Amino acid sequence: MTDGKPMNLLQRWHHAKARPYYERMPEALREEAWAFDQYLLSRHSAGLWLGMAGAIAGSTLGLAAAGFPVAVALFCSATVWLGVTSGALGAWVWPERFTGRRFARVLGLVCGAAYGGALIGMVAARLRRGETLSWGALQQSMTSAAPLLLLIAIAVPLMLLAVSWMRREQTQRMLERVNLMRERDAAARQASEAQLRLLRAQIQPHFIFNTLSAVQHWVDTGDARASGLLRELTAFLRGSIELLSRPEVTLREEAVLLQHYLAIMQARLGDRLGFELQLAPDALAQPLPPGLLVTLAENAVEHGIVPALRGGTLRVRAERNDRRFELVVHNTGQALAPGWRDGVGLANSRERLRHQFGDRASLTLQAVAEGTEARVTISAIAA
Amino acid sequence: MNITALIADDEEAPRAQLALALHQAWSGLQIVAEAVNGADAWDAFLEHEPQVCFLDVRMPGLSGIEVAQRIAGRAHVVFVTAHGDHAVAAFDTGAVDYVLKPIDAARLQQAVQRVQGRLHAAPLDLQRLLSQLAPALRKPPPLEVVQAAVGREVRLIRAADVVYFESDARYTRVVHTEGEALIRTPLKELLTQLDPVQFWQVHRSVIVNHLHILSAVRVDENNMVLTLRARPEKLPVSRHFQAMFKGQ
Numbered sequence: 001m002t003d004g005k006p007m008n009l010l011q012r013w014h015h016a017k018a019r020p021y022y023e024r025m026p027e028a029l030r031e032e033a034w035a036f037d038q039y040l041l042s043r044h045s046a047g048l049w050l051g052m053a054g055a056i057a058g059s060t061l062g063l064a065a066a067g068f069p070v071a072v073a074l075f076c077s078a079t080v081w082l083g084v085t086s087g088a089l090g091a092w093v094w095p096e097r098f099t100g101r102r103f104a105r106v107l108g109l110v111c112g113a114a115y116g117g118a119l120i121g122m123v124a125a126r127l128r129r130g131e132t133l134s135w136g137a138l139q140q141s142m143t144s145a146a147p148l149l150l151l152i153a154i155a156v157p158l159m160l161l162a163v164s165w166m167r168r169e170q171t172q173r174m175l176e177r178v179n180l181m182r183e184r185d186a187a188a189r190q191a192s193e194a195q196l197r198l199l200r201a202q203i204q205p206h207f208i209f210n211t212l213s214a215v216q217h218w219v220d221t222g223d224a225r226a227s228g229l230l231r232e233l234t235a236f237l238r239g240s241i242e243l244l245s246r247p248e249v250t251l252r253e254e255a256v257l258l259q260h261y262l263a264i265m266q267a268r269l270g271d272r273l274g275f276e277l278q279l280a281p282d283a284l285a286q287p288l289p290p291g292l293l294v295t296l297a298e299n300a301v302e303h304g305i306v307p308a309l310r311g312g313t314l315r316v317r318a319e320r321n322d323r324r325f326e327l328v329v330h331n332t333g334q335a336l337a338p339g340w341r342d343g344v345g346l347a348n349s350r351e352r353l354r355h356q357f358g359d360r361a362s363l364t365l366q367a368v369a370e371g372t373e374a375r376v377t378i379s380a381i382a383a
Numbered sequence: 384m385n386i387t388a389l390i391a392d393d394e395e396a397p398r399a400q401l402a403l404a405l406h407q408a409w410s411g412l413q414i415v416a417e418a419v420n421g422a423d424a425w426d427a428f429l430e431h432e433p434q435v436c437f438l439d440v441r442m443p444g445l446s447g448i449e450v451a452q453r454i455a456g457r458a459h460v461v462f463v464t465a466h467g468d469h470a471v472a473a474f475d476t477g478a479v480d481y482v483l484k485p486i487d488a489a490r491l492q493q494a495v496q497r498v499q500g501r502l503h504a505a506p507l508d509l510q511r512l513l514s515q516l517a518p519a520l521r522k523p524p525p526l527e528v529v530q531a532a533v534g535r536e537v538r539l540i541r542a543a544d545v546v547y548f549e550s551d552a553r554y555t556r557v558v559h560t561e562g563e564a565l566i567r568t569p570l571k572e573l574l575t576q577l578d579p580v581q582f583w584q585v586h587r588s589v590i591v592n593h594l595h596i597l598s599a600v601r602v603d604e605n606n607m608v609l610t611l612r613a614r615p616e617k618l619p620v621s622r623h624f625q626a627m628f629k630g631q
Contacts, residue, residue, distance in 0.1 A: 024617040075464055091467050122465065141583065204467055204468070205465070205466045205467030209483070210397065213396060213397045213484040217396040217399055217400035220400070220403070221403075267397065268394050270395060309420055309572050335523040337523055337524075338524050381468050
């Protein structure tokens with residue numbers, strides 16, 4: 001609740017006293033009430049307090065001139081001004097206490113205070129002037145004061161009512177705004193979390209650190225390969241972040257990213273990794289979920305070629321005709337293990353294909369004559 | 384006396400980096416073998432019997448975990464892995480020595496000191512922990528048929544009919560119930576493709592189908608030989624593997 005600024009003596013005292021009240025307030029109001037109270041108790045509010053003191057002094061003088069004893073005049077003025085001000089403040093902070101059925105209570109209190117105050121004042125004034133107290137005289141005075149008292153008894157509660165209505169309206173708007181902002185935040189957070197999951201699936205720590213291990217060694221030993229590998233790694237990371245932040249990318253863009261990935265893996269694995277890309281020019285404009293091609297190639301390399309004692313070759317082929325688009329990622333490495341299941345990357349790819357193309361797209365992974373292939377088909381029209 | 388070590392990593396740069404870093408961190412260490420995959424690492428272990436093995440976790444053929452299972456406490460093992468490997472959490476809980484790639488000189492120094500402190504005691508028993516980690520690795524099904532070129536024909540020999548495999552210079556000799564053939568696949572690679580329940584390695588250069596073993600005979604304190612059901616020759620069992628034949 002504190003905003004980190006050091007508090008003065010008054011503020012500290014108030015803070016200790018008022019904490020339970022703050023804690024009962026709705027969260028959205030708490031900050032505001034806190035800031036307001038802190039303002040009232042700070043040096044900056046000196047003008048406000050001086051104004052209040054001036055108003056009390058002025059009306060005290062007025063009442064005294066009208067024949068009220070000074071002490072009574074001061075008491076009445078202070079009661080009225082402080083009462084009205086704190087009433088207004090109360091209406092601001094707890095509008096629900098001043099509206100609806102509770103308004104009757106406010107009305108009663110103000111009427112009682114006005115008439116009671118006036119009666120006490122008059123009795124005191126008469127006693128001071130040495131006049132005797134007679135019921136008739138008092139009645140006459142009260143009757144002459146009645147229009148003014150009535151005005152006060154109606155005007156003050158009405159003012160309080162107006163303040164609380166305004167405040168309620170404002171609070172409502174503020175809460176709506178806060179809720180809207182919260183919803184927006186939540187949506188933005190969900191989107192960025194989804195993107196992060198995607199990035200994490202594509203850029204595995206294992207991949208990064210193994211690559212950095214090679215970079216580090218080649219830098220340490222002055223090997224010329226360091227520079228090229230670092231450049232490819234940078235291009236791959238930059239490309240991944242750019243592509244994965246978009247809803248869809250073209251095969252052409254994916255292929256650029258794939259080439260950076262393959263350059264990195266070939267630098268690391270040497271002749272254990274071979275690759276051939278055959279991407280038909282017609283197919284290059286095909287939109288795809290970002291990261292799809294790289295994910296499939298990465299799976300083929302990590303689970304097919306890297307675990308194979310003699311390595312293997314990755315073949316990527318893409319074609320498109322009037323009816324459908326087809327993408328095949330084949331590797332000649334270690335065969336699929338019996339009882340294999342979709343990994344995170346594959347499940348993710350399937351999900352995003354369905355999201356983008358519905359039933360028109362399919363993704364299969366199967367053992368073939370020489371190795372394993374992943375096949376994506378997207379038909380031009382719904383099947 | 385120098386301490387001997389084996390290092391194994393399937394990628395050239397991290398392997399060279401490890402060798403270089405060890406050279407600086409442990410002056411008396413003599414690296415007797417640098418293995419380029421798990422099968423190679425196990426073979427090099429049998430050949431050199433090093434006292435310390437630095438094993439990459441992810442390697443083709445046999446993973447570092449599988450190699451350590453086979454070493455079975457006969458050497459001190461330090462795993463080498465990159466961050467993000469699922470094994471790291473288990474290593475932490477199991478007090479297993481490991482270093483992360485890229486290698487940090489200070490962390491390697493710590494691992495080296497821990498191993499140095501234990502050199503004169505028996506290596507840690509990791510079998511239980513390793514057996515928990517091993518099933519996470521996906522493996523293709525074991526080899527069922529061996530294809531051997533004999534002259535102009537290719538003979539298909541069922542794994543069940545094979546009596547034993549033996550290294551023979553650049554080839555592997557396949558001795559089966561109906562004769563013999565030569566194949567190009569090195570024995571150490573074949574080892575990773577065969578069903579480990581059926582085929583037992585009994586020597587660095589011999590893998591035998593245990594269903595064809597008739598008996599194991601102890602010749603003296605150090606030597607043991609196998610007699611076979613369908614073949615007259617006797618196969619030697621090297622020291623590392625003699626514990627498999629203990630009688631029940």
